[in-house]
Amino acid sequence: MLPSTTSRATVRSRRIQDELTRTFRPDDAVARALTAASMSLTVANGMFYAVSALLFTRSMGIDPITVGIGLTVAGAVGVLASLGAGFLADRVGALRLLIVCVLVQGLALASFAVADGVVAFVLIACLATGTRQAGGAARSALVARSFTGPTRIEMRARLHVVVNIGIGIGTCVAAGALLVDTDVAYRASVLVVGLLATSGAVPLVRLARRSVAVELVEPVLVVPVLVEPDGRARSEDHAALADGPPEGSGEAQPRGRSPFRDPAYLTMVGLTSVFGIHFGMQTVGLPLWIAGHTQAPTIMISVLLLVNTVLVALFQVRFSRRATSVVSAARTMTRACVVLALACGLYAAAALGNALLAVVLLLVAAIVHAAAELWGEAGSWTLSFDMADERTAGAYQGVSQTGQSIAMMAAPLLVTATAIAHGVAGWAALAVLFLLVAVGFVLGGRRWQQSTR
Incomplete structure (x- = not known):
């Protein structure tokens, strides 16, 4: 038994070392x-x-x-x-x-x-x-x-x-x-x-x-x-x-499609941007919620951020391998939105109990939230790349990044106007918003596959 256990430990150690090296x-x-x-x-x-x-x-x-x-x-x-x-x-x-x-x-x-x-x-x-x-x-x-x-x-x-x-x-x-x-x-x-x-x-x-x-x-x-x-x-x-075909080659390059004339891509960016509000929920909403609406100690703010960092570091690469096509990425985004809505419910419930119950619910919510982020990042990357016209990759990625920037700018105001201002009802509103986005991904998945070049 001991040699077998040692062998498994050695294999696991090598696998971890290889993963760190590749990263x-x-x-x-x-x-x-x-x-x-x-x-x-x-x-x-x-x-x-x-x-x-x-x-x-x-x-x-x-x-x-x-x-x-x-x-x-x-x-x-x-x-x-x-x-x-x-x-x-x-x-x-x-x-x-x-x-x-x-x-x-x-x-x-x-x-x-x-x-x-x-x-x-x-x-x-x-x-x-x-x-x-x-x-x-x-x-x-x-x-x-x-x-x-x-x-x-x-x-x-x-x-x-x-x-x-x-x-x-x-x-x-x-x-x-x-x-x-x-x-x-x-x-x-x-x-x-x-x-x-x-x-x-x-x-x-x-x-x-x-x-x-x-x-x-x-x-x-x-x-x-x-x-x-x-x-x-x-x-x-x-x-x-890295920077595309050599300049001055004299060979005409085909002109790619503008992302602004690609309604499927714009719809996808809109949906993934709304999902991206969860980053503001994590960095702005949760600290205010924990400090002002729950009996949990404020140290939980750092604990939840640490939990998220560790889980993302350990599992992001593994989760990314599940979104390999436009259809599977849309399904992954649907799953992420539903799980994120569940996290909203758990965060809201943390305000209804004593300090111990609040800590437990917040930890469970943080794990659920991290799973939503892992699925969501993988799905959004696949959609932003695979739905883009490769000939104008920069323009497409610029539009995708713009959507993320808008989400980052709007998230603090939206989260404070809902969850922080209205408590449990505000968290419920956010959960409904994420569920509606999930419906959008369900309806869009097959159509986007057909529009992909």
């Missing part, structure tokens, strides 16, 4: 560059999320209401930037655009260290948010152009894992500044944030240089996409493919 040190050049850049950016973002509120209010002396208004304005800029970046990526190249966005975002974040006053705050916030959202659209376009089939969705899943772990690390690092709790500590933190974010451009620049080197060594007019049996474009071809 954080992939063999593929594009995947490796995106992973390294994402880790730098998300650690920086985790630090920034932890100290930004105190930086704005205590160090910069801006009242909370003005901070909220300024961030809303910045969110609106982010919506426009997402849309424009998608179309720009098809013209200047997704990789080039992503490099610029990462550099400008890092410099903008670092400038908070020396900024004061409302005007400077709003301008920097708009620049940082706009470049972050534009970079997201460029990143999606780069993934769409560099990978094919199931590997494209797995790549997004692995990046999602990196994002969650990076934000968790950044939040822990920022704890030092929170403990010191001084103006100097907060300003020093955002300076580090800016430097970390800017360093995310280094692996992307290396990838761009490799792309130029490949084009110089093999000056072909059209680079063929060599695909492995599992649907993955070969690593050595990625550098040349």
Whole structure:
């Protein structure tokens, strides 16, 4: 029995090690560059999320209401930037655009260290948010152009894992500044944030240089996409493919369809954007709900975020493999919406019991909510890629990213106007909203499959 147990433990250990290697040190050049850049950016973002509120209010002396208004304005800029970046990526190249966005975002974040006053705050916030959202659209376009089939969705899943772990690390690092709790500590933190974010451009620049080197060594007019049996474009071809066909080849490229003339895609983006409200429910609604409407200790706010981070890191790649086509992705989104509605009911019930019951219900709700996120992310990635016209991948991913930006901007207001303002009735309204979105995915799934090119 002992040798068998040891053998199983060894196999399990190797499997975990292989999974970590494939996530954080992939063999593929594009995947490796995106992973390294994402880790730098998300650690920086985790630090920034932890100290930004105190930086704005205590160090910069801006009242909370003005901070909220300024961030809303910045969110609106982010919506426009997402849309424009998608179309720009098809013209200047997704990789080039992503490099610029990462550099400008890092410099903008670092400038908070020396900024004061409302005007400077709003301008920097708009620049940082706009470049972050534009970079997201460029990143999606780069993934769409560099990978094919199931590997494209797995790549997004692995990046999602990196994002969650990076934000968790950044939040822990920022704890030092929170403990010191001084103006100097907060300003020093955002300076580090800016430097970390800017360093995310280094692996992307290396990838761009490799792309130029490949084009110089093999000056072909059209680079063929060599695909492995599992649907993955070969690593050595990625550098040349990352920004599409070589410019100046003299060969006319077919014009792709505009996403604004694709009603099926726009409908899908609308539905997935409404589902995306759950992120605001998690980051804004739950802290207010736990602190103001339940008897659970406020430490549960951090506990629930930690539970979500761990579950996403462990299971996102596995869940992503279940959405392999438009039809299966639509079913996955339907499941995610129904499960999310159940989570709303559990969150509401947490206000009706004592502290122990509230803690138990909140933990169960967090697990259910994480399952909804895992299914929802996998389904939305597959739909956003597989329903898009590959010839205008940047424009399509820009529209998809714009929908997400709108959801992020609207979520705090919607959640506070429902669950926080009206309690159990508000949670019920949110649950009904998610169930209606589920119906939309049921009705749309088969039709979208027929419209896919």
